[in-house]
Amino acid sequence: MRFLLDQDVYAVTARFLAGLGHDVIQVAQLGLSQADDEELLKVAQEQNRIFVTRDRDFGGLVFVKVLGSGVLYLRVLPSTQNSVHKELERVLNMHAEEELRKAFVVIEPDGHRFRRLPVK
Secondary structure (H helix, E strand, C coil), rough: CEEEEEECCHHHHHHHHEEEECCEEHHHHHCCCCCCCCHHHHHHHHHCCCCEEEECCHHHHHHCCCCCCCCCECCCHHHHHHHHHHHHHHHHHCCCCCHHEEEEEEEEECEEEEECCCCC
């Protein structure tokens, strides 16, 4: 799968996803560290990438403003990182990339919530 990682995503998560064989790009690699949230969603959509973030504000952008493509929202702290990574891997094994591009998924240490994005 192809991912664009927000600047707030831990480096260990980027390594975890890359270690699973996924195509991972961080926003800083594209010179987008200072880009606003709407621009980041636009870039993810243009590059056919699923956006990964720890920022809850993206829920409002994808559901209220109907922006972007799929988002994986990680509710993770350093103390819960291993359990969130385990749940993240479970989500990636359960859902096809195309399905995730059309969803907002909240991933927590003890499970996840999957919501389809509104149709534009």
